[in-house]
Amino acid sequence: MIISWRRRKAGRKTENKKQFCNLDMDVEEIAIPTHFRCPISLDLMKDPVTLPTGMTYDRSSIEKWIETGNSTCPVTNQELTSFDQIPNHALRRMIQDWCVENRSYGIERIPTPRIPVIPYEVSRIRERVMGAARRLDEKKCRELVGKIKAWGKESERNKKCMAENGIGGCLSAVFESFASSSADEYVEILVEILTVLPWMFPLGEEDQSKLGSSVCLRSFMSFLEGKDLTARQNTVLVLRKLFSLDQKYVDAFGKIERGVEAIFGIIGEPICPQVTKAALACVLFMISSLPSAGTSDKYRSRFVELGLVSLLLETLVDAEKSVSEKALGVLDGLCDCKQGREEALENALTMPLLVKKILRISELGTEFSVSIIWKLCTIETQESFLIEALQVGAFQKLLVLLQVGVFNGMKDKVTDLLKLFNLHMSKLDCVDSSMNFKYLKRPSLS
Structure with missing residues (x-):
């Protein structure tokens, strides 16, 4: 097998202030020496390493080979008694020298790994x-x-x-x-x-348990409220991972004075999408605890009091998809409490944004959007809100959901909403009142 590099000789012609390149292509080929090529990838080796069998490979190629479960040398098929990879400095220098000698062919010198x-x-x-x-x-x-x-x-x-x-x-x-x-x-x-x-x-x-100790959690708390952006960022990332391990760390942090306020502050003063997502994940862990823990309602009420519902809706206006999905998940959790639903109903952005996000983010994002609309329309039924939902196209969007096949856990909610909206369609000119939900054929789902 011959692998070659090509050199191009170019002539340039300039006219006035503009430059146009007229390329006369003379192609010269140079073959890569066989012993410079990795036996696995057949590419020029950038970081040659030698196995106990004496065979040399590019480090990235042999690592992938071993990581996929292979325990033999690819060339000799010998069983590897050790996975040690010894850097072949002599060969690497030879490859680097060859690259320098042939730089006129457009070959770049590989950096020392x-x-x-x-x-x-x-x-x-x-x-x-x-x-x-x-x-x-x-x-x-x-x-x-x-x-x-x-x-x-x-x-x-x-x-x-x-x-x-x-x-x-x-x-x-x-x-x-x-x-x-x-x-x-x-x-x-x-x-x-x-x-x-x-x-x-x-x-x-x-x-x-060391990181989740009271002294460490208080230290995290101080960093969250500090001015060092790097410290705030990394603290949120650590807390998100810690909260995912055990509910007891969520509860322990929640008991610290101003703990909830500190997490809210990260969302209110965003550093970057990664940090915002981590902070929203922390909120989700706090408001989604088991009912027996008796803390989720307390966290929901406190976050609502701080104005998180309005903040989430403002975030949803132009947030990237991954942030939007997390924000909708948190908003869905906050709407489990009466106070959260009331805040959502009072905000003019709520229904237009929720309808817009259906089928626009992800399967999970759509599920959250439908769940929130269902809670607002069936639990806190207000005629004005139902009419607003129809005005912004909720009925049509839910019909589309049925046509493409509703996702797991949404069929009953979509059905309930369509029946409810159907009762109010006659009051609006924006919806075709001849469409009656009772004649709608829905796809059967397994």
């Missing part, structure tokens, strides 16, 4: 971080955590290696240690740890 972190290095730095934390040596801890952060920025592979070898548990313990000593005094190291923690989930039960 960074060597991935290995479990031994992770274990070693973990021990050093723990030792520095026991001495409350903030300077040394910041230096070591900075190195961990640099490793993580290099590749996803490094993040995975660190997560699998206990860095998450180590940093959770260190965070708790410095927060317990004096959160105000050790702000810099706490902020540095927060930049790394989002990579380290899921955590073991013991490790997550």
Whole structure:
């Protein structure tokens, strides 16, 4: 097999102030030396590594081979006694020299790759971080955590290696240690740890209990209300992951004074879509707790009092799809309480936005939109609101839903709404009153 590079010789002609390129193409080909090509991908190797069998592959190709469950050498078919990958520096330099020699053919020199972190290095730095934390040596801890952060920025592979070898548990313990000593005094190291923690989930039960301790949650609370945007961003990301692990962390944070207000503040002063989604997910965990917990109603009422219903509707006006889906989920949860439904009914944006979002975001987004409309129209039945729904096209949109096939859990709600709207169609000129729902044929769903 011959893989070649082409060189183009171009002539340029300039007229007045405009330049037009007249290309006379002379094509010259140069073959990539066979031993420079990865046996798996057949591409020029950028990071050649040698297996215990003596065969050399490009690192990304052999890693994919191993990650898919293969335990043999692709070329020799020998069983691998070890998955160690030794960088082949001599071959890499030969490839780089060849690229430089042939740069006139448009071949770019491959950069020297960074060597991935290995479990031994992770274990070693973990021990050093723990030792520095026991001495409350903030300077040394910041230096070591900075190195961990640099490793993580290099590749996803490094993040995975660190997560699998206990860095998450180590940093959770260190965070708790410095927060317990004096959160105000050790702000810099706490902020540095927060930049790394989002990579380290899921955590073991013991490790997550450290992050979920009262001292750590109070520290998170202070960062959420602080002015450091990076700290606020990473705190929300950590809380979202922590809340997803166990309801007890949701309840513990909710008991902290101004905890609900701190989460609301992140949504009210958006940093970026990723952070907004994380904050909305936190709200969902807080308002969706089991009835036996007895806290969800309290959270719903407090978020409604803070003005979250109006804020969500304003967010839905021009938010990206993933944010809109989360916002609709939260709004649906808030409409489970009377106070939330009343706030939604009073807002002029509610019905136009909900109808617009049907079939425009995702299956889940449509389900949330229909659920909210159903709660507002069947639980808090107001004729003016029903007429407004008809005016903005709710009846037609729900008919379309039936035609394309309603999603799971929505059939009964769509049916209820169409029957309800059918009673009021005669009062409007905007809807064809000859359309009667009782004659509508609906698709049968399994």
